[in-house]
Amino acid sequence: MGKQPAIVVDNVSVLFNMNKEKVDNIKEYLIKLVTNKLHYNEFWALKDISFTIEKGERWGVLGFNGAGKSTLLKTIAGVIKPTKGSVKSAGIIAPMLELGAGFDLNYSGRENIFLYGATMGYSRKFIQSKYDQIVEFSELGEFIDSPVKNYSSGMRARLGFAIATAVEPQILILDEVLSVGDAKFRMKSEAKIRSMFDKGITVLFVSHNTNQVLNICDKAMILDHGKIIAKGDAVEICAKYDEMVNSKK
Amino acid sequence: MKYFKNFHKYRYLLYEIVRKNIKLQYRNSVLGVFWTFLQPLLTTLVLVAVFGGIFGSNRNYTTCYPIYLLCGRLIYEFFTQSTKRAMRSITNSASVIKKVYVPKYIYPLSNVIANFVTFVISLLVLVCFIVYFCFTDTAPNITGYVFLAPIPILILLILAIGVGMILATLSVFFKDIEYIYEVFTMLLFYMTPIFYHADQLKLSSGFIGMCIKANPLYSITEMFRCCVLYGRMFTMSHLIYALAFSVAVFLIGFFIFYKKQDKFILHI
Structure with a gap:
């Protein structure tokens, strides 16, 4: 070490x-x-x-x-x-203090990936390159285009976890x-x-x-x-x- | 230098929040972004119907009353809406600010900019008005000075950002400011010559006249009207006053915000 x-x-x-x-x-x-x-x-x-x-x-x-x-x-x-x-x-610090804290409830999962990534200080290009990986890991499938307010708390946490770890902090x-x-x-x-x-x-x-x-x-x-x-x-x-x-x- | 680097890093966040604010504003409404045009159009029609007979009939003061009114209303509406949204932006983003490090000024700033974008789109209504009234006998006097119109608009933007920063800081510590400001914006509506003309009401002198002249929105709307309605150069004193006032408020706003931002987390 x-x-x-x-x-x-x-x-x-x-x-x-x-x-x-x-x-x-x-x-x-x-x-x-x-x-x-x-x-x-x-x-x-x-x-x-x-x-x-x-x-x-x-x-x-x-x-x-x-x-x-x-x-x-x-x-x-x-x-x-x-x-x-x-x-x-x-x-790079990835704080996972509360998963999904940066989500906007009226935004869809897809839009939230970019918003959350931006909140953590990443560029659009970088998030775009990680996008497929995040969706796959979160196991949200077709729900990715529904507003986050309709997600269960488990789904929100999964999406939050997927974004926070995808950036390789x-x-x-x-x-x-x-x-x-x-x-x-x-x-x-x-x-x-x-x-x-x-x-x-x-x-x-x-x-x-x-x-x-x-x-x-x-x-x-x-x-x-x-x-x-x-x-x-x-x-x-x-x-x-x-x-x-x-x-x- | 450090601050510019940080801003550079978070510029995408600024863009994302501006986009979010614009997108969510009209989401789920049937007419969507059309409301950006429709709302100023309809409210101006209402104001013309109410005040047109009293203030619009005297050609000595207003050549084309609907355009006169629309100019004032667009500027007033942008200023109040953007500062109100900026005021609430910090408390509205509390969940993020409490969990993740973000430069906090992004929130009031992005709210003002989002409103600015819709304001610029709504200027198309003004263009439509101007084109329409050019074919009537109350045609606005459009000259090359119309290209100076961005100057008052930019001064207005600086002013709105500054006021937004101050209000955002204050509202974190004192909730009351939201209610006080609500009343203040109503006062501002009457203290700005939006539907009346300052000279027409013989308000140029005296205490009320002074209050109106001290109002930077007065200078800004007058400058804007000079460009798009009267077709002449705006008065230099208006330019100097509005610019100095706005830049001062902008600097004060950032200073207060910067001084107090570390305390936000204890209050939201």
């Missing part, structure tokens, strides 16, 4: 200003401003997170609900800008997406991801399920309350996480 860092996360902290009550109109805002009641609950979703992921490594991110897993992935994907620190990544971010579709498609998508491993893809995988993490990843970390409390070999960390889950019960 080459020793080039694919992702460098350097002292990243993310602060959410959570208002005690949501203020989204001017009147309330002014009243609270004048009466000095504009209190914010400062909430650090991530606190001083630092780690480096080498090219070709496959990391699992474990943690309870609200531990900051999704915030971490969104920060790496560039959706959230860190309050402090920096994130550097080398290569160098870094794949998976946020509990492998539980979509029926068993057949799940096996197919796992096989697809596995075939991408052989090409030396870097993976960040979020899950609650240690079996899935052991299946896919060779390294893992545990996040709790915005901090990394353990990281290292996947087998070791998964055992530790299982222990944590059991002790909470």
